[in-house]
Amino acid sequence: MAQLDFQSLLETETFITVSELTRDIKTLLETAFPFVWLQGEISNFNHHTSGHMYFSLKDENAQIPAVMWRRNNSNLFFSPLDGMKVFVKGRISLYEKRGAYQFDILEMKPAGVGDLQLAFEQLKSKLREEGLFSDEFKKPIPDIPQKIAIVTSPTGAAIQDMLSVLTRRYPNITIIFEPARVQGEGAASELAHAIDKLNDYGDIDILIVGRGGGSIEDLWPFNEEMVARAIFRSKIPIISAVGHEVDFSISDFVADFRAPTPSAAAELAVPDKKELVRKIEQSVIDIRSTLIEKIQFNREKLRALERNYAFRHPLDKLYQHRQRLDELQKRAEKSVLHMLEICKEKAKGAEGRLALLEHKNVLKRGFTICSKDGHIVDNIENLNVADKLTIEFYRGKIQSTVDEIS
Numbered sequence: 001m002a003q004l005d006f007q008s009l010l011e012t013e014t015f016i017t018v019s020e021l022t023r024d025i026k027t028l029l030e031t032a033f034p035f036v037w038l039q040g041e042i043s044n045f046n047h048h049t050s051g052h053m054y055f056s057l058k059d060e061n062a063q064i065p066a067v068m069w070r071r072n073n074s075n076l077f078f079s080p081l082d083g084m085k086v087f088v089k090g091r092i093s094l095y096e097k098r099g100a101y102q103f104d105i106l107e108m109k110p111a112g113v114g115d116l117q118l119a120f121e122q123l124k125s126k127l128r129e130e131g132l133f134s135d136e137f138k139k140p141i142p143d144i145p146q147k148i149a150i151v152t153s154p155t156g157a158a159i160q161d162m163l164s165v166l167t168r169r170y171p172n173i174t175i176i177f178e179p180a181r182v183q184g185e186g187a188a189s190e191l192a193h194a195i196d197k198l199n200d201y202g203d204i205d206i207l208i209v210g211r212g213g214g215s216i217e218d219l220w221p222f223n224e225e226m227v228a229r230a231i232f233r234s235k236i237p238i239i240s241a242v243g244h245e246v247d248f249s250i251s252d253f254v255a256d257f258r259a260p261t262p263s264a265a266a267e268l269a270v271p272d273k274k275e276l277v278r279k280i281e282q283s284v285i286d287i288r289s290t291l292i293e294k295i296q297f298n299r300e301k302l303r304a305l306e307r308n309y310a311f312r313h314p315l316d317k318l319y320q321h322r323q324r325l326d327e328l329q330k331r332a333e334k335s336v337l338h339m340l341e342i343c344k345e346k347a348k349g350a351e352g353r354l355a356l357l358e359h360k361n362v363l364k365r366g367f368t369i370c371s372k373d374g375h376i377v378d379n380i381e382n383l384n385v386a387d388k389l390t391i392e393f394y395r396g397k398i399q400s401t402v403d404e405i406s
Contacts, residue, residue, distance in 0.1 A: 018099075019096065022094065022096045022099055023096065025094060026093070026094035026096060029092045029093070029094055029101060033091060033092040034091065035089060035090065035091050035106070036089070036090070036091070037087055037088070037089050038057060038064075038087070038088050038089075038090070038103065039059075039085070039086070039087050039111060040057030040058055040059055040063075040064075040085070040086065040088070041057070041058050041059065041083060041084070041085050041086075042055050042056070042057065042080055042081065042082055042083065042084050042085075042086060043055065043056045043057075043058055043063070043082055043083070044056050044082070045080055045081060045082050047080075050070065051070030051073070051074070052067060052068070052069050052070050052073075053067065053068040053073050053080065054066075054067055055080070055082075057086075057088065057103060064101075064102070064103050065100065065101075065102040065103070066088070066090075066102060066103040066104075066105055067102055067103070067104060067105065068088075068105040068106075068108065069104075072105065072106050072107070073108070076108060077116050077118070077119035078110060078118040078119040078122055079122055080108065084110065085110070085111040086108050086109065086110055086111055087108070087109045087110075087111050088103070088105045088107065088108045088109075089105070089106050089107040089108075090103050090104045090105040090106050090107075091103075091104055091106075092104070116216050116217065116220060116223075117216070119223070120216075120223050120250065123223065123225055123228070123250055124250060124253065127225075127228055127250065127253070127254065128253075132228060132229075132232050132253075132254050133253045133254060137232070138256045138257075139237040139256045140237065140256075141206060141237050141239065141256065141257055141268070141269070142205045142206060142237070143271065144270075144271060144276075145173065145205030145206045145269065145270060146173070146174060146205055147173070147174045147175075147176060147203060147204050147205050147206075148166065148173055148174070148175055148176070148204070148205065148206045148207075148208065148269055148270070149175075149176040149177070149178060149198045149204045149206070149207045149208070149236070150162055150175065150176070150177050150178070150207075150208045151178050151179075151180050151191060151194040151195060151198070151207065151208070151209045151210075152179075152180065152182060152208075152209070152210055152211050152262070153179065153180070153181060153182045153211060154177070154179040156182065156211055156212055157212050158210060158211050158212045158241075158262040159177070159262075161212075161261075161262050161263045161266070162208065162241075162262050162263065162265065162266040163175065163266075165263050165266035165267055166266045166269070166270055169266070169267065169270050169271070169272045169273060170270035170271060170272070170273045171273065172273070173270055176198070176201075176204065178194040178197060178198055179194075180193070180194040181221075182211035182221060182222075183211070183214065183217075183218045183219070183220070183221060184221075187221035188220075188221040188224035188226050188227050189226065191209065191221055191222070191224075191227045191230070192224075192226045192227050192229075192230035193230075195207070195209065195227075195230040195231060195234055195238075196230055196233075198236065199233075199234050199235055199236055202235075204236050205236075205237075206236070206237055206238075206239060206269050207234065207236045207237065207238045207239070208238075208239045208241055208259075208262070208265045208266070208269060209222075209231065209238055209239070209240055209241070209242075209251060209255070210222075210239075210240060210241030210242045210243075210251075210259070210262045210265060211241075211242060211243070211262070212243070212261075212262060213243045213244040213247060214243060219242055219243050219247060219249055222240075222242045222249040222250065222251040222252075223249050223250045223251070224250075225250075227250070227251055228250045228251060228254045231251055231254045231255055232254050237256045237257070238255045238256050238257075239255060239256070239257045239258070239259050239265045239268060239269060240252045240254075240255035240257070240258050240259065240265075241258075241259040241260075241261060241262040241264065241265035243261075244260070244261060245260035245261060360394065363392065363393060363394040364394045366394075368391050368392060368393055369391070369392040370389055370390070370391050370392075371389070371390045371392070372387055372388070372389050372390070373388075377389070380405055383402055383405060384402065384405075385402050385403065385404065385405060386401060386402060387401070387402045388400075388401060389401070389402060
């Protein structure tokens with residue numbers, strides 16, 4: 001076998017570099033496959049801190065790496081997630097450093113549901129979990145407001161409808177108008193700014209935020225997160241009035257009250273002055289009727305009292321009480337005298353018993369009192385032989401000497 005001559009091979013063959021080959025493949029792929037729409041399921045989704053999105057698109061039998069650069073995904077109305085089926089528009093490209101091809105995405109739409117609808121549901125779920133829809137944060141709408149502020153377009157029919165209803169129902173109301181765009185780019189920012197501005201102004205009872213009907217794209221500013229959060233932090237009670245009765249926006253869920261239309265919002269915000277006056281007049285009639293009935297009742301009660309015997313013959317009643325008082329006085333005096341007699345008898349009995357105990361009466365019964373040196377002798381132990389004693393009788397005294405103690 002002849003030996004392979006590498007030197008001659010190098011001199012006769014033409015070589016290219018890996019970079020050149022990769023570049024040629026890149027050119028071939030990108031020119032052979034123009035922009036196409038793909039349908040697939042997202043997997044291994046990664047939204048990098050750089051803002052770029054990296055993931056794979058797959059179906060039952062294959063998958064392809066995909067990338068959506070920040071400049072393209074910044075306009076998405078929804079957040080791509082693993083398992084989500086999407087339509088994407090893009091082209092095949094090749095990442096030269098790894099020699100790997102990928103699908104470079106320019107546009108993305110959810111499969112089966114519109115991107116705006118998906119964004120609506122995602123934001124709705126997010127804000128509900130944060131508690132922005134909770135009833136505990138809803139502020140009451142005043143019954144009779146003095147000042148109402150309106151945030152809407154100055155050129156739309158909604159402002160005219162609301163002004164017409166407000167001035168017709170309650171001409172005394174003060175209306176503050178803060179114009180803002182209600183559709184298109186920048187509208188959400190203007191709406192949020194207007195709400196914050198009116199809160200800074202203060203001294204407003206109710207704030208109406210809304211617009212007339214339109215497509216979901218037209219109503220979209222009222223589904224923006226910045227508008228929802230501006231409504232939530234408002235210290236002024238807010239009525240949301242977006243679109244027609246069948247239209248629902250994120251603003252409706254966050255607001256303190258949702259009105260089906262701008263005109264309905266105006267009707268809810270203020271009472272009908274004519275109806276209010278009618279109710280006041282009816283209340284006056286009811287109060288007057290009640291007072292008349294009460295006066296009539298008390299008048300009849302007074303007449304009944306006047307017919308009473310005590311009022312017809314007041315001196316007779318007084319004389320009867322005086323007579324009764326005299327009887328009670330006599331009874332009391334008699335009772336006191338009787339008690340005095342009893343007490344006298346008891347005193348006499350006690351006096352007699354005490355007299356019996358007087359020493360003269362005791363001596364009269366044969367007893368004597370023996371004393372020595374002026375002291376009564378009650379015990380022979382206090383005596384000695386030859387002691388001088390005085391013995392007192394009922395009548396008279398004798399002197400004696402102790403001869404013997406036994």
